[in-house]
Amino acid sequence: MKKVVIIGAFANGYNLLQGQTVKTKIIADEIEKKYGSKQVGRIDTYGTLNHIICLFKCVLAFFRYNNIIMMPGINGLKIFGPWLDLWNKIFHRRLHYIVIGGWLDNCLDDNPKLERALHNFYEIYVETQTMRTALQKRGFSNISILPNCKNLKILKKDDLNYTYAEPYRLVTFSRVTPLKGIEDISRIVTEINQENGRRVFELDIYGQVDVKDTDWFYKFSNNYHITEKTSFIKYKGFIPFDKSVEILSGYFSLIFPTRYYTEGIPGTIIDAYAAGIPVISAKWESFADVVDDGITGMGFEFENWEELKNLLLNIANNPKIVYHKKLACLKRAKDFLPYEVISQINLKETRNL
DSSP, X not given: OEEEEEEEOOOTTSOOOSHHHHHHHHHHHHHHHHHOGGGEEEEEOOSTTHHHHHHHHHHHHHHHEEEEEEEOOHHHHHHHHHHHHHHHHHHOOEEEEEOOSSOHHHHGGGOHHHHHHHHTSSEEEESXXXXXXXXXXXXXXXXXXXOOOOOOOOOOGGGOOOOOOSSEEEEEEXXXXXXXXXXXXXXXXXXXXXXXXXXXXXXXXXXXXXXXGHHHHHHHHHHTTTTSXXXXXXXXXXXXXXXXXXXXXXXXXXXXXOOOTTOOSOHHHHHHHHTTOOEEEEOOTTHHHHOOBTTTEEEEOTTOHHHHHHHXXXXXXXXXXXXXXXXXXXXXXXXXXXXXHHTTOOOOOGGGO
């Protein structure tokens, strides 16, 4: 028997940089480092048509692997959760579910079959204490915390950048979609600059544009003139994960105005911490699990754009409140290194079968 198979959206053959795919690959790579590639299998669930093939591969995996880890998105979970539970009644392997994001509790409201299946899993690993508490209220006793992680080279404190002046450079580093608050922060930066008659802030936007949002992005680009060299709002495309610290370290602050209330631990905040830049963020459901308000960043009430605007104006008048948080960010980044996280996954040893 081999050690473990990982079922998730690896998106092999695609240059996909969304959070689910990135985390799936990081977890798989780190497990391979620990146990060797010959002991680790991968089943790629990316693509709707691929699901049927994957279901067959999952059945074969019960014959070959001691541990089965699934990391699906919300649609895949509804399929693979009950399917793996069904076959495990025969094979009795150790089933693990590593949750990506913070939506699981809400998802179970309308899926009693899925909820029953997940109760039978050996362990469910959620990203935050907020999620753990919510699932425990449902009667789950198999919940552990496994933070999001990234294999980043944390900036040295001697390399921190303290030489900022107007215009203060803000950056978003996520999927480019309306639900990440991209247009909201663009509007607020525009208002502040226009009302003050100068460039108080500049905003750079990094990340992949969701295919379904291409029409929105075209209109957004025109409205805010982001393709023009003179614009104080620019779209900078996307960058490889191993370049994130290098690029982000030159910014004043990461801005995270998400409209997703059920975010888990956003990878973009881990990138910011490793680069030594504090976070200005909406207070989503698990905000307090990730951002130490007043220490590694500053929060504003979810979707309260007036509060965000006032927060930015206060920061512009007193930029030292951002500078003083930089060392705390570097320290917090260490909590999200993959080797620290992977050790918390309780895999069954092959010799026990």
